[in-house]
Amino acid sequence: MNWIPLILTLKLALVTTLVLFVLAIPLSYWLSITKSKIKPVIETLVSMPLVLPPTVLGFYLLLAFSPQNVFGAWLENWFGIRLVFSFTGLVLASCIYSLPFMVQPIQAGLSGISSSLTEAASLLGKNRLNTLFYILLPNIKSSIITAVVLTFAHTVGEFGVVLMIGGNIPGKTKVASIAVYDEVESLNYSLANQYSIVLIILSFITLFIVYMINGGHLKRFTR
């Protein structure tokens, strides 16, 4: 078995999770406190990848990133970045695709915190950033772990978007899920089986962690 697609999958999932984690915290925080009228619009956009076929997302990203297009050309001319058929493109597409898995648990966790905690902190003279880092985030550890693990697992399981935007370039964009498809196409069933089993074990472990945490089995570690 060729390990490169599996390593690529893990690398993609890891980078996506990291990037999303950094992006999702301010976004989730904003969603949890805002009274703005555009909040439902943003929430809808964040949740869209849950219901859209991955191919639809992949298709539009492909169009947008393509160097024949205004946006894609601008990226290439100004930054020398080509997103189509590249690892960076995969990360970007994965981030959009897995966004709800990171944002929703964190947002739910933040909204579930009693408003009196935030108010108490503000009466004690703490600013919003202090309150976020010293009060809010430490009290939603299990939500954060759920979000991180789900995002990771979901990115591992990606197929449609990756195929559309990344193509099937070995060592660059050929992740494990694509490799399975590839091997089946070339009637290489035993290799497809090996990739699949590794993916099944990987998914089981990550999801198992989530349920352990939500079931309280890991509470003493997350506190």
Added chain:
Amino acid sequence: MNQVEGQISGIQSSDHMSLVFLDLGNGIEFQSILLDTQESAHYLQKGNRVNILFKETELVLSKEKEINISLENQILASITEIKKGEILTRIRLKTVIGDLVALISTTSSNNMSLKVKEPILAMVKFNEVILSPL
């Protein structure tokens, strides 16, 4: 709690105490002793109307109408209802100042052989009478 209305007709005070004379109408006069003076309780003014309160258990009943006794407040009544319990008996009385209720022991009630419609003298000691401004 028995409750009737009356008017303050006179006040006799020492440093911390007052004896209040009360006119309950129809020629009935009551007295009440209080740990208050006109300074400590502003409602204590001659002519003011007050509620006069006393517990049912504080009423003393007598079949004799003329007794030389140190019970300051006395009123003639007629019995309208007798309700006997094992220990206590509840007696409803009709008077010129309104209906009253007396709680006496069943032994006393039996010894006195009280009956409905019988006339009776009801009495209450002046330290049992509570005033409440209207």
Added chain:
Amino acid sequence: MIELKLQKSLRSGDQEMLLDLDISIKKGEFVTFYGESGSGKTSTLRLISGLVEGDSGTIFVDNDCWWDMNAKINLKPAKRKIGYVFQDYALFPNMTAYENLEFALPKYQDKAIIDELIAIMDLKDILNLKPDMLSGGQKQRVALARALVSKPKILLLDEPLSALDNIMRLKLQDYLIKIHHKYHLTTILVSHDVGEIIKLSQKVFEFQKGKIIRSGNPKEIFTHGKTSAKFQFTGEVIEIFHEKVIGIISVLIGQDIVKVVCDLSELEEFKVGDKVMVGSKAFNPIIQKI
């Protein structure tokens, strides 16, 4: 001196209510806000602390303007030097009791105040415990101590004792009296407990539908200077017995239960949980040394 002249429309459920206040509270006074739930007591505390803003009016404290709608003045909550104890205590669950106190310490302020409060509030044994390991009374003490770390001039207490059992409640009342005097605070307490109000506060404001309907000395307000009876206590009905020709009502006064005999005709007026005044003439009770 806290001078509050403001209006704010409040919404509770589908009902709208106008909170319309004109009250002043003297420096060093211990006052209570009393009234049915939803009558605007907690909202008033939130307005004073700056957690919410009114629709119109002003808040002055010691002649400093804290809030003025027209002049667009709105002092930040943290700048108002207020200690606030929330109904749910609002202790930070991720921090130990000690860390909760430490977190409340303003920059560059001497830590001595923390040690002092630990001693006053008897927190020594629970410093390293997190809030969910603490009992209601302990949480309350930590919350009270935390509110005082920044040395506030004004202490706002939103029904802090309502969730506690009676013995704990009495103890905490003593703590409240102690700190009120020690730190020369102006204290505002929201409470439903008449006995507690009479014990703690010098003045009570009774709220009804967003307005103050009565204010004054608690004893006079609650017993209405009602009778000449000198032997008076307030308490709560805990049991009603129906004897053959009389009724007996048990009343909890502080930690003591007393029983009062009453006529059957009076029994219907009372139900368990009612706040009552028990009175007798000063001539009747006996007194003995124990």
